[in-house]
Amino acid sequence: MERALSGYSFEVRRERKRELPPLPRVAGEVVMRFAPNPSGPLHLGHARAAVLNDAYVRRYGGRLILRLEDTDPARVYPPAYEMIHEDLRWLGVRVHETVVQSSRLEVYYRHARELIEKGHAYVCQCSAEEFQRLKLEMRACEHRSRGAEENLEEFERMFTEYREGEAVVRLKTGMDLRDPAMRDFPIMRISEARHPRVEARVYPLMNFAVAVDDHLLGVTHVLRGKDHIVNTRKQAYVYRFFGWQMPEFIHYGRLKIEGVALSTSKIREGIDAGRYAGWDDVALGTLRALARRGFRSEAVRRAMLDVGVKQSDISFSWKNLFAYNREIVEPIANRYFFVASPVEVVVEALPEFSREVRLHPDYPERGSRRLELKPEGGAARVFIARSDFERLEEGGFVRLMEGFNIEVLEKGEGRVKARFHSLELEEAKRRRARLIHWVPAQQAVPVTVLKPEGRDTGYGEPALRRVKADDMVQFERYGFARIDEAGKRIVACYAHP
RNA sequence: GCUCCGGUAGUGUAGCCCGGCCAAUCAUGCCGGCCUUUCGAGCCGGCGACUCGGGUUCGAAUCCCGACCGGAGCACCA
Secondary structure: OHHHHHHHHHHHHHHHHHOOOOOOOOOOOOEEEEOOOOOOOOEHHHHHHHHHHHHHHHHHOOEEEEEEOOOOHHHOOOOHHHHHHHHHHHHOOOOOEEEEHHHHHHHHHHHHHHHHHOOOEEEEOOOHHHHHHHHHHOOOOHHHHOOHHHHHHHHHHHHHOOOOOOOEEEEOOOOOOOOHHHOOOEEEEEOOOOOOOOOOOEEEOHHHHHHHHHHHOOOOEEEEEHHHHHHHHHHHHHHHHHOOOOOEEEEEOOEEOOOOEOOHHHHHHHHHOOOOOOOOOOOEOEHHHHHHOOOOHHHHHHHHHHHOOOOOOEEOOHHHHHHHHHHHHOOOOEEEOEEEOEEEEEEEOOOOEEEEEEOOOOOHHHOEEEEEEOOEOOEEEEEEEHHHHOOOOOOOEEEEOOOOEEEEEEEEOOEEEEEEEEOOHHHHHHOOOEEEOOEEOOOOEEEEEEEOOEEEEEEEOHHHHHOOOOOEEEEOOOEEEEEEEOOOOEEEEEEEO
16 A cells, blocks of 8 residues: 555656646647748657647647748748658647648738838848848938838839849838847848749748737747747837737757758758668658657657757757667567678587577567577588677687577687587576577578668578568667568668667 | 857756755666676666856855856848
8 A cells, every 4th residue: 555655656746747847828728839841851850849839739738830931932842741741740749720821921911011001111122232231330221211102112013023132021120229130120022933832922031921920820839949039039020010919939949969960951962962862761860760760759759858948958868769769669679680790600519409589578478489500511500790700719608699509619700610519598607608699591581770870781580581561670689670671681770779 | 249048967857937845856878786598678776966156145056246168149041
């Protein structure tokens, strides 16, 4: 009884400790949004925004809006619209509503006109360089003092006459503001790049579209990275000019992720150049690459949840993700032997050997695999991993796991001659012998393991012929991997130790 | 340079708003032990931190000031 109670309070405490800090000023329904740019599929960096927004929405019983921000036609990658949906489904993020900004251009035009009419915005024909100079000198250009009527006409000419770069709409925030970035920043521009979804040439800039949408869609809380802090201040001007109430903003710090490629534009270049096989190349930090390696979305979610919403910058801990994934995958992954960079060992004086070994040590009901050797001319051939070969010494004693003990007679370059010693594990333990995994040479299955750093090739045990694509396995003393291609040759994607 | 943030164990995180219950949480890592067979899985146990210096206070990880360190933004991208 006492034990049960203490166990219970421990669980409760654990749960509470894992919770995110509450959202500020919650009144009524919580509406949040996840707003990626459809320039490619989602990666680990997006996962944080998606998971955290989703977690808060679930916690408060609110709604999550997926907003595809495709107002820069040059950066749109058409397949991304669908890929983002797939990735979110995989992540278990519940989207209540999807909006695509390119379908809402009229909304932005209407609001831009309204600001122009009210004298809060004007069409500016300065070049970017010219304006930058004026901005730093805190001087207004000639266009700033134009009347609303004339500005409206100029605005219409942006749709017909002006070319890209010839005119923008600027918000009249003030040319004497302390922060140069705030001074009359642009809200609409012309882009002549072809948009895959709409025919248009005038597009809103992010800070305008975001503010208008967040307000119109009823967003109550915006959770995003702190690289948007300046944008929040810009967006505050839009809210002020319209007389709208601002949502609550929470900015989390940068998440440094090492070891995988994340930049969508660089990945795209890499794919085009043939350096990556595709968006799910195991060297990438895309969610589809992680899924291909056998990472479960629950592990990714948990890693993101405990990274949290702190504003200080942090580095992503792969080890933590590995540990979370291992917890999920360990019970389901059957065990097999795989030797990387194989080296042949000839074992002399071996009697016929055959043994049934469990597919998983903790679950006998899952069945077994057979390890067997038929000596030819009194000797049998097995493969061991190069890394184990290197630690072998002549006269040494090792145990082939789940098999038997051998003595090393001769160690040549890439070849070992050994002699069968005994069958019993106890003998190996008594001698503190190393236990190494191995593969019978006769029916060895060629295996390639794709890893972020490269690939390992070698042989797997015969039972591997029975695995199916998408199975999660543990190659003993090597690591967890997902079977990518099954059959006579196996391709696996490495997850983690 | 200007503007704005942040600094808790090896790593990530809780606590900081509303000072005491914090010789500081949880996870991971590391070390040790266990396991009819993973020096690389699993189980059990242990180790390990409030950046520094002042101040306020009976009392500070928590409030204030400074230093140091780190980061973000300063696009007709998002």
